[in-house]
Amino acid sequence: MKILVVDDFSTMRRIVRNLLRDLGFNNIEEADDGNTALPMLRNGKFDFLVTDWNMPGMSGMELLQAVRADENLKHLPILMVTAEAKRDQIVAAAQAGVNGYVVKPFTAAVLKDKIEKIFERVE
Amino acid sequence: MSELNREDITEEVADELKEHATGLKEALDQGNISEAMQRIAELGEVRDRSLYREVGRLTRSLHEALRNFEIKAENREQQEELSKMADASDRLDYVVQLTSRSANKTMDLVEDTMPVASNLREEANAIREDWGRLRRREMKPSEFRELYRRIDAFLDRIVSDSDRLHGNLSEILLAQDFQDLTGQVIQRVTSLVKEVEDHLVKLMVMASDVDRITGLVHDQEEGSQEDAVSSRGEGPQIDDSQQDVVSGQDEVDDLLSSLGF
Incomplete structure (x- = not known):
């Protein structure tokens, strides 16, 4: 299982990497x-x-759209981990094809739960 | 410039206006048109002068507010570091630096601490198993001698490892010292922003006064509120009591499941 973690803050990448x-x-x-x-x-x-x-x-939204528009990548499972917490944004991300949405600040348990749910559905 | 000064100016202006107005009325009553015209010109001059004075006053206090925006450093090192920063954005960059340094230091220490804790747990589990065999008298004397040696080593290790855990935890505690400095910087930036806002509001009030006095009418541009979701993102929501903001992961999950997720 090869995972790409995308975040502009290195500390957040490090936290996600550690949890993963x-x-x-x-x-x-x-x-x-x-x-x-x-x-x-x-x-x-x-x-x-x-x-x-x-x-x-x-x-991340543009990345999500680019991935879904790419013939070779469009089935890639995507989890959004973000501080963006407006209802419209969450709906927009869902419509753009995100597989899971976690709002910051989050706990290890929430991240684990969302990742497991994504793979249950994918498999 | 203080508010008292401002009142002085207004009073002075009012006195001058009154004087010229009385003069104007007298001139008109006497049928002295050229004197009346002169008075009207002087009235206009007083108005212009008071406007310039007000603009000058606001400019000076804005300038002062910006110049007063400095941080008191507690020691030489901080003084040097802080004096390098001339403006608010540099200051906020400094906050980012400090918080990132602290987060990384904390994570270094946590990454160092976690294996120590899990090794202790593993060794304790292994010893407990053998200890159980000893209590059930399932152990040979040679195995007992081995267990005796392991327990001895384990006790030594507990002492040194718990020292290390304690040391790392203390360092994690100290790594939170950024809160003090960043708190100060952010409070300063916040009060600068407030000050600038106050002055801008005053400028706006003045601008509307200028419009009123000079009789200018502007086209009212109704800024069309763009409600579409920006793909750029908006950053963290500070106030999660707002209707259109979720207050946590549970609400995100509810919203997504209502969409069929």
């Missing part, structure tokens, strides 16, 4: 915005994408 490691995922790579993430996704055979929304360069 606790859940038994060790093959994790990082990117700091959509512009860096998209080429990695296209070349890297990732199984799962965890992304923030609000980032400089390409935002």
Whole structure:
């Protein structure tokens, strides 16, 4: 299971990476915005994408739309982990095809629960 | 410039206006048109002068507010670090730096601490198993000697490892010292923003006074409220009591399940 974690703050990437490691995922790579993430996704055979929304360069929402529009990537499971907490935004992310949505601040249990649910549905 | 000064100015202006108005009335009563015209011109001049004075006063206090925006440092090191910063955005960058440094230090220590705790747990579990066999008298003397040696080593390890845990926890505690400095910086920036806002409001009131006095009418542009979701994001919501903001993960889950997730 190869996972890409996208967040503009290195501390948040580190927190997510640590939590994922606790859940038994060790093959994790990082990117700091959509512009860096998209080429990695296209070349890297990732199984799962965890992304923030609000980032400089390409935002998480734009990344989500780009992934869903890409023939080779459109089935990639995507979990959004973000401080964006407006109802309209959550609805928009759902409509754009996100597989899970976690609002910051979050707990390890919530992250675990959402990831498990995503893989239950995917499998 | 104090409010008292402002009142002085207004009073002075009112006195001058009154004087010229009386003069104007007298001139008109006497049929002295050129004197009346002169008075009207002087009235206009007083009005203009008071406007310039007011603009000047606001400009000075804005300038003062910006110049007063400084942080009191507690020691030389902080003084040097803080004096390098001339403006609010640099200050806020400094907050980002400090919080990020602290977060990374805390995570370094947590990453160092976690394996220590899990190793202790593993070794304690292994020893407890053998201890059970000893109590059930299932242990050979050679195995007992081995267990005796392991317990001895384990006790030593508990002492040194708990010292390390304690040390790491103390350092984690100290890594939270950023709150003091960042709190100060943010409070300063907040009060600067408030001050600037106050002055801007006063400028707006003045601008509307200018409009009223000069009789200017502006086209009212109704800013069309764009409600569409921005793909850029809006950042954290501070007030989760608002209708359109979820107050936590439970509400996100409810919303998503209502959409068929």
